[in-house]
Amino acid sequence: MVSEQIDPDLPVFGSVSAERMEVIKDPAVLVASQTGTATVHKETTSTFNGDPMALANLDHPRMQLVMIPLTDNNYLSWSRLIKIALGAKVKLEFIDGRCVMPEEDSADYDQWIRVDCMIRSWILNSISKEIVEAFLYASTARELWLELEERFGESNGPQIYRIQREISAISQGSQLVVKYFTKLKKLWDELVCMQPIPQCTCKNCTCGVAKNVSDLACSNRLMQFLMGLSDDFDHVRNQILMMEPLPSVNKAYSMILRVEKQ
Numbered sequence: 001m002v003s004e005q006i007d008p009d010l011p012v013f014g015s016v017s018a019e020r021m022e023v024i025k026d027p028a029v030l031v032a033s034q035t036g037t038a039t040v041h042k043e044t045t046s047t048f049n050g051d052p053m054a055l056a057n058l059d060h061p062r063m064q065l066v067m068i069p070l071t072d073n074n075y076l077s078w079s080r081l082i083k084i085a086l087g088a089k090v091k092l093e094f095i096d097g098r099c100v101m102p103e104e105d106s107a108d109y110d111q112w113i114r115v116d117c118m119i120r121s122w123i124l125n126s127i128s129k130e131i132v133e134a135f136l137y138a139s140t141a142r143e144l145w146l147e148l149e150e151r152f153g154e155s156n157g158p159q160i161y162r163i164q165r166e167i168s169a170i171s172q173g174s175q176l177v178v179k180y181f182t183k184l185k186k187l188w189d190e191l192v193c194m195q196p197i198p199q200c201t202c203k204n205c206t207c208g209v210a211k212n213v214s215d216l217a218c219s220n221r222l223m224q225f226l227m228g229l230s231d232d233f234d235h236v237r238n239q240i241l242m243m244e245p246l247p248s249v250n251k252a253y254s255m256i257l258r259v260e261k262q
């Protein structure tokens with residue numbers, strides 16, 4: 001029943017080391033699957049049939065949901081990745097309050113507590129050592145989630161403001177285009193960490209909204225890049241703006257570089 005195989009339900013962000021993904025032999029999981037105590041919410045190896053109260057055979061409390069743990073300054077991107085991971089495991093209901101604790105005499109009570117403890121461990125494992133201590137005392141996953149939100153949820157505001165202000169003020173001046181573009185790109189990367197581009201929840205995005213959102217972000221970047229360029233590039237800037245569809249910012253950058261070299 002217990003194997004060293006990688007949990008097929010655990011979303012992988014980037015390459016996860018084999019060590020991190022190693023499945024420990026969790027006695028609770030073993031007992032439940034051997035004695036059949038988990039009959040109400042049947043344990044499965046790959047699908048949950050949409051039941052948030054079910055755990056997979058390979059779920060265990062040592063699991064980590066994301067590659068990069070929560071620190072003082074990555075809450076927005078971190079919480080997004082946690083939500084995606086919990087969504088994939090049909091466990092979002094436990095942190096957003098939809099799956100509330102049953103009455104103590106309810107048949108579901110023990111299983112609910114078990115799943116909630118599991119989710120709490122997963123989240124705590126995904127918080128850096130320096131700050132995790134403050135969150136050990138939350139009594140449910142939902143309470144833990146709200147505490148994290150309260151502590152870090154709004155602290156990105158000043159950083160987003162600083163980055164946006166830098167982006168709107170940046171201009172090429174007397175710098176080479178490569179230097180100007182590199183600075184701008186760094187600001188864009190920082191901003192994406194603070195304000196990740198929303199992902200569509202439909203599988204592999206067949207509805208097309210993910211592409212539209214990403215196109216819009218690209219078009220904003222193109223405009224920001226063109227706005228800060230020196231007036232020496234007036235002519236090629238106008239050419240780029242007339243293009244239909246608008247080129248990507250990377251394409252525009254290479255066009256500008258070609259003109260600069262002439």
Ligand SMILES: [Zn+2]
Pocket residue numbers: 200201202203204205206207208209210
């Ligand atoms: Zn979609």
